Amino acid sequence: MTREEILAKVVEIVRPFAKNKDALETAGPETNILEDLKVNSARLVDVILEFEDEFDIEVEDEDADSVNTIGDAVDLIEAKIG
């Protein structure tokens, strides 16, 4: 799976959780999930669990600490799926 494909899937997974739908339309690797997309911090866990299901990976809490932006999420997923 290419990085662009992962990025596109990440954006689709985040979509239902994002309160700022406008920011979602221009979302890129630098987009901050909590601040720019206004995802509730309590729901970020659900987002990451969706990554687990979608990409068949397991994420530890410590791994998830590095996820601030869409790009961070893509990096994490890339590292997990090898």
Add this chain to the structure above:
Amino acid sequence: MSDPSGLTRRERLALFLQREVSRLASWFWIPASAFTMRYLLGYRIRNASRLRRRFRAMLRESDGPVLICANHLTMVDSALVAWALGGTWWSVFNFRWVPWNLPETRNFASGGISQLAVWLTKCIPIRRGGRRQDVSTILRRVQHLLSRGETALIFAEGGRSRTGRVQTDSIAHGMGRIAASVAGCRALCVYLRGDRQRTWSALPVIGDSFYVDIDMFQPTSDRSGMRRSRDFARQIAERLVRMEETYFARRQRRS
């Protein structure tokens, strides 16, 4: 007891220093806090003696770490919970059972004096919804403290409930993460509510009486990673929801 936190020596030393200074200062701040709640604000804990006996009996059941998980309606809930469970002098003489608190930085620790006050009163300010790495650092401090036999109080919903009821859709994942990462950690669920508390507010009504219920259990999960932490957080939240249902059922029977 192993320490899962991975804190540096400097960070551990800072917590040790804070705890010891706070312990010395507790001869002042615990009675002052209790006096303020009891006499200046007129608060009463219903069946306080029985509640405190139950709390101490629960602590005697095991020497393992205890994470206190409470519902959250007002900005003084942490002080009320600590007072309700320990009273004044028992808390001074059993300082390890006075819980560490995680107040919101913007509410309690934004200035010099308030910052000093929270430092002296066993608090570790946290910026809710802040950078995940910063939140993680705070959680690791709590993990360290629990593994050293201290106790901490965390609000199950992170912030004050905007509906006045336990909100299962905004449960603090960090609560489950701490409970799951500290071996043998038990969750002491505390449901606290003033008789005149309709919904969330800054302070409870002056002169209010408080219903407090407690229940201790050890969450379990056969999963791993974040799902294990989430299972723990959900179990604690579900316990609090049941305690809330009991409260409202009793209140309905009384009216």
